[in-house]
Amino acid sequence: MSTSRTxxxxxxxxxxxxxREAQARGLARCPLCGVWMDYEVGKRPNSAEADHIRPHSLGGSDDIxxxxxxxxxxxxxxxxxLKRPGRQRQRPIKRIELAKPARSGAFPAPPA
Incomplete structure (x- = not known):
């Protein structure tokens, strides 16, 4: 049975x-989203957590x-x-509807 790497x-x-160092420096907000971080309570969306800058799966280490x-x-x-090529959501292409040429007399003339 393998153990958890983290x-x-x-x-x-x-x-x-x-x-401890982040709290001592006064890092109160998440640098990514700006939410106030809670150092006292864990397992909440705003709890402070340590994160690998370079993921372990990409060769990152557990160094400080x-x-x-x-x-x-x-x-x-x-x-x-990781951003997987081909799995990223692409923006839909905007289709521009070209106005069909109006037949003469189909629309009233604009006021002068």
Whole structure:
């Protein structure tokens, strides 16, 4: 049975250190969305969480230099930060309806 990568002693120690340092610096708002972060209570959308800057799946490490503090909602919505080609939502193409040529007499003449 494998263990969680983020459950290792190194990650837990560095994550706690990053949160302590961020709180000491006065980081009160999430740098991504601006919500007020709660350092006291966990498992809430505005709870402060440690996040890998470069995801572990892309070769990032558990070093303190690769950790930032963001809110739980941003951390969970970010996933591993990969943008998969072909899976991105593309904006729909706006279709411009060209006016059909009016037959003479179909519309009244504009007032002069």
């Amino acid at each position: 459950g290792t002693a190194t990650w837990l120690r560095h994550a706690a250190q990053a949160k 230099d690769n950790i930032r503090v963001i809110c739980r909602r941003c951390n969970q919505s970010r996933g591993n930060g």
